[in-house]
Amino acid sequence: MENSEQQNTVPAPQFRPPGCGVLLLLIVVVLLTISYFKCEAPVKIENQEIVDVSPTVIKQLQIRKEWCFREIAMEETSEIKGITGSLLKRYYGVMRLGVKLDSINENYVQFYKNEQVLTIQLPKIEVLDDNFIDETKTETLVENAWTKFNNEELKRCFNQAKRKMIENNFTTKNIELAEDQGKTExxxxxxxxxxxxxxEVEFIK
Amino acid sequence: MILLVTTRCQNPNKQSVQYSDIIAVTQRVSKLYTAEVIVSKEVFMSSELVAKIIGNQYNIGEKSILLPYKIKVKAYIDFNKVGKDNFQVYTNQIEVNLPSPEIEITSIELDFDNIKRNVSWYRKDFSSKEIDSLSKYALKGLQWSDNETFSLMQEAEINAKRTITKILTDKGWNEDNIEIIFDKNYILN
Known part of the structure; x- marks a missing residue:
């Protein structure tokens, strides 16, 4: 009895405008229909990349007076931490050990002669140039997708690798090996x- | 969501990979570096994300980067190629025959202070890996004119002459009696 009363109280259906969902569905249907006739995907996302390289610009020509006795080809990993992850990179470079011939005024090579022996004194063995990394060979080994590293952080990673390369390779043993080669030469x-x-050849310490 | 992402990324049980740090190959050489040029090279990359909707193009995000590189090129005389045969010693005169200078690239380094980036807020910033792959372009088209090569080789020869003459005069030779010639003479040519 109650049920029949409820059924009687249901209001008559009224016209309601279509909601957003229906509108979207309509748009999709229209797009699909057009694309079907045009035989192409309705929405295509493309990444258009351009890589441009500047012409070679020679900045300065400098005189060098460096005699290199030892070349050390190195590779070194360097890690820095970010907020949500770390960056691990591998760098490559060639360090050159030798003597700077203009380092002690102009008398870089000193000759002392006594009756028997000619003594030659050379400047101390140094890393001939602080710039020795080849960035075209650098590799990123580990990089968190959520963390991006800015220029300062990349520079920190690079300098850390360079410092480690000097610490690990500008060693007493390598200096001695360079001195031996220098003496021979x-x-x-x-x-x-x-x-x-x-x-006799000796190096200023 | 952010918490979920960060906790997922910082897994305390994850063991970090250990890489060997000391990998080096040493080589005996005898190179007399006498001249150097610093070359500046820039690599520019732009990436535009384009949506194509039924033939029409809409730019939905762009990013670009400018990477400046400093490349060092040095000229040297390879003394491994110099032996007794290269020296002609006469009573009052010495003649030294040196090989022509050679050129090598000694470093390619990125100038981090002058990198320029422009990234739309809804695009991902350049990753370290992307920058590495762009660095490969630094050597592309690395060339200079004959005049520039000539200047470098000429400077290398003049300085090699000065350095060797200085050693020989310190040793006791009179400067007027020292003659240094090169296999291929850039100064005369």
């Missing part, structure tokens, strides 16, 4: 120029 040069006596 300077003796060879002086002997080739006609000297046949005994030669």
């Amino acid at each position: 300077i003796k060879r040069l002086v002997k080739s120029s006609g000297y046949s006596g005994k030669i």
Whole structure:
């Protein structure tokens, strides 16, 4: 009895404007229909990339007086931490050890001759140039997709690798090896120029 | 959501990968570097995200980056190629025959202070990996004119002459009696 009363109280259906969902559905249907006839995807997203390289610009020409006795090809990993992850990169470079011939005024090579021995004094072994990394070979090993590193952080990672390369390779052993090669080379040069006596080579420490 | 992402990324049980730090190959050389040029090179990359809706194009986000590089190129005399045969010693005169200078790139470094980035807020910023791959372009088209090569080689020869002459005069030779010639003479040519 109650049910029949309720049924009687249901209001008559009224016209309601279509909601957003229906409108969207209509738009999609229209797009699909047009694309069907045009035989292409209705919405296509493309990434248009351009890479441009500037012409070669020579900034400065400088005189160098460096005699390199040892080349050390290195690779080094460097890690920095971000807020949600870390960045691990591998760098490559060639460090050159030798003597800077203009380092001690103009008298970079000193000759002392006593009765028996010609003593040649050379400047100390140094890293000839602080710029030795080849960025075209750098690799990113680990990088968190959520963390992006700004220029300052990338510079920190790079400088950290460079510092480690110098610490690990500008060692007493490598300095001694460079000195040995330096001694051989300077003796060879002086002997080739006609000297046949005994030669001793020493490096300023 | 942010909390979920950050906790997912910071897994305390995850072991970090250990890479060997000391990998180096040493080589005995004898190179007399006498001249250097610093070359500046820029790599520019722009990426536009375009939506194509039924033939019409809409730009929905762009990003671009300018990477400046400093490339060092040095000229040197390879003394490994110099032996006794290169020296002709006469009573009062010495003649040194040196090989022509050679050129090598000694470093390619990014000038981090002058990198320029422009990224739309809804685009992902440039990753380290993307910058690495762009660095490969730094050497593309690295060339200079004959005049510039000539200047570098000429400077290299003049300085090599000065350096060797200085060593020989310190050793006791009179400067007027020292003659240094190169295999291919850039100064005379």
